[in-house]
Amino acid sequence: MSTDEQYWYNTETKAVEVGRRSAWSHLMGPYSTRAEAERALESAKSRNESWEQDDKDWRDK
Template sequence: MTTEEQYWYNTETGEVEEGRRSSWTHLMGPYGTRAEAQQALESAKARNESWEEDDEDWRKK
């Protein structure tokens, strides 16, 4: 898969980019589809919440 076939979520603009066009400091990805890139923030939030729950369970042990 080339960079042009990947999608990135730009946290500065809130837009999905096909191919890496902006500074890496504003990008999340790469994602295989535009839909995955559009869900980047929601996916990150869910992943972070899961990790926080895992950390809390670990601390209780």
């Protein structure tokens, strides 16, 4: 496997794909490593919570 391969998380199958194989509507990524792709949903949830808090803080000022 080459070092420039990209990993994608498929939200429909809940599997990591090497290279883009599925429809864009089911993919998150690209990620540099399989481990990053495996944590795609966790990372997205964390970012969303952070952004929501930032928005709340901004509105409350």
